[in-house]
Amino acid sequence: MTETTNENSAGQAMKRMLIGIVLLVVLTALLFLVAPDSFYPWAKAIHVIAVIAWMAGMLYLPRLFVYHVDAEKGSEQSETFKVMERRLLRAIINPAMTVTWVFGLWLAWKGFGFQGGWLHAKILAVLLLSGLHGYLAGAVRKFAEDKNEKPARHWRIVNELPTLLMIVIVILVIVKPF
Numbered sequence: 001m002t003e004t005t006n007e008n009s010a011g012q013a014m015k016r017m018l019i020g021i022v023l024l025v026v027l028t029a030l031l032f033l034v035a036p037d038s039f040y041p042w043a044k045a046i047h048v049i050a051v052i053a054w055m056a057g058m059l060y061l062p063r064l065f066v067y068h069v070d071a072e073k074g075s076e077q078s079e080t081f082k083v084m085e086r087r088l089l090r091a092i093i094n095p096a097m098t099v100t101w102v103f104g105l106w107l108a109w110k111g112f113g114f115q116g117g118w119l120h121a122k123i124l125a126v127l128l129l130s131g132l133h134g135y136l137a138g139a140v141r142k143f144a145e146d147k148n149e150k151p152a153r154h155w156r157i158v159n160e161l162p163t164l165l166m167i168v169i170v171i172l173v174i175v176k177p178f
């Protein structure tokens with residue numbers, strides 16, 4: 001795949017992401033104006049939808065790295081993995097994380113005034129998840145420059161971390177144990 005084609009597809013992914021964000025903002029504003037009293041459950045629904053998209057990406061990306069490690073540097077397969085990784089990060093994972101945070105913080109303020117042990121623990125776990133997100137974004141850059149040094153086993157282990165954090169986060173927010 002040529003450099004120009006890569007740039008075009010990256011540009012298109014950015015355009016789609018921007019359209020998605022604008023649509024979400026307009027839809028949210030409309031919902032808020034039309035039904036201000038039932039906005040909380042709507043905000044929670046958008047939050048959970050974004051969480052699902054974020055988690056899907058966070059589970060898929062390290063799995064792509066596991067396969068990418070085995071592809072010979074400079075091969076067509078390796079270049080295809082680079083495009084897949086970059087698109088997944090830019091078009092899904094980054095916007096989904098932003099929407100999760102924005103709506104999560106709004107829910108925490110509106111519904112709980114930022115009070116509660118479970119909420120503080122949840123925010124801490126989400127900060128860890130966001131740190132992992134940053135680490136994976138750095139890895140996408142390294143793979144893009146053919147500079148990844150980590151073996152497939154490393155990415156297999158990293159692949160389990162979002163699952164563990166997700167289990168903790170969901171138990172905290174649904175059971176609210178403390």
Ligand code: HEM
Nearest residue numbers: 048051100101104105107108111123126166169170173174
């Ligand atoms: C800093 C980011 C986040 C904050 C501040 C936040 C905060 C909140 C709050 C306040 C609620 C409403 C709880 C209720 O009404 O009982 C909620 C719902 C929810 N959150 Fe988050 N959240 C964040 C990120 C996440 C993440 C990363 C996940 C999953 C991996 C997640 C999963 C959920 C689920 C499943 C619900 C629905 C719970 C229910 O209906 O009982 N949240 N969140």
